[in-house]
Amino acid sequence: MSAPGTTTRPAEDGPAPVSTPARSTSEKARKGPVDWLTKRLGNGLVQVSLLLVGLIWITPLAGLFFSSMRDDKDNSASGWWTSLVRPDQLSFENYSTLLENSGITTAFWNTVMISVPTTVLVVVISALAGYAFAWLEFPGRDAIFLIVVGLLVVPIQIGLLPVAKLFGEIGLFGTIPGVVLFHVAYGLPFAVFLLRNYFAQIPREMLEAARMDGGSEWRIFVQLVLPLARPAIASLGIFQFLWVWNDMLVALLFADSSAQPLTVALQQEMRQFGSNISVLAPGAFLSLIVPLIVFFAFQKHFVQGVMAGSVK
Incomplete structure (x- = not known):
């Protein structure tokens, strides 16, 4: 009962306010x-x-x-x-002396002539093949792609002697084109696998709309797919360039003295390490600084390509 002269406020309809429960002990213990x-x-x-x-x-x-x-x-x-x-x-006297060393400078340009064509060929061929495997219909597409993926598990050492014998018979052994062809052949399986999976993430509706507007497959590939795949292509180019630039195993077997890259030339200088530090150190730094320049030049696209597909 209420006191005289006072009114009692009726109870309001609706659910009672819900209080926020205290944080459980398990949530507190979850913090390390x-x-x-x-x-x-x-x-x-x-x-x-x-x-x-x-x-x-x-x-x-x-x-x-x-x-x-x-x-x-x-x-x-x-x-x-x-x-x-x-x-x-x-x-900078050591660098001046290094640039006057014909063997080192020739090896440097040999490395450039091996790395750049290899990278370009791998990127171009794998982009074309990746688009075909992702969006074109042709007989045996899935079976051929499975074969390409299976080549990823083939160690490079297995093909050294057979390919060297083949190159010797056709006159490519010991030449720069022979080294380039070997790197292209062993770089394509991973490159095709990478770009095919990236191209497959492109929405089908986008490609269908381009086809309805009258775009040919080549025009769609050049003007639509390649710009969208720029991060993946840049990442692939950086990886391929670094692999070939730093390679010594293939060059030791397939390149003669006139076609040897910088890694082989520096390895030969190691025989007289104590008296050749003034040649080895600037040569090694020169061999190191070029990949760093390439990496930082494409760093933005590289990071985008590495992160592509990690978030849906």
């Missing part, structure tokens, strides 16, 4: 020590850790660079880090 440490210290610790890892990775590169700018006497007497306090030891 890493989460606790990150919450307490913030992102500063993570950034410092990444900086330390980056310094560890870049130290050998810095050592190679400083060693390439010191003469043999200084390199034999002390470590490369002494040049940080004695900059008078550093000069």
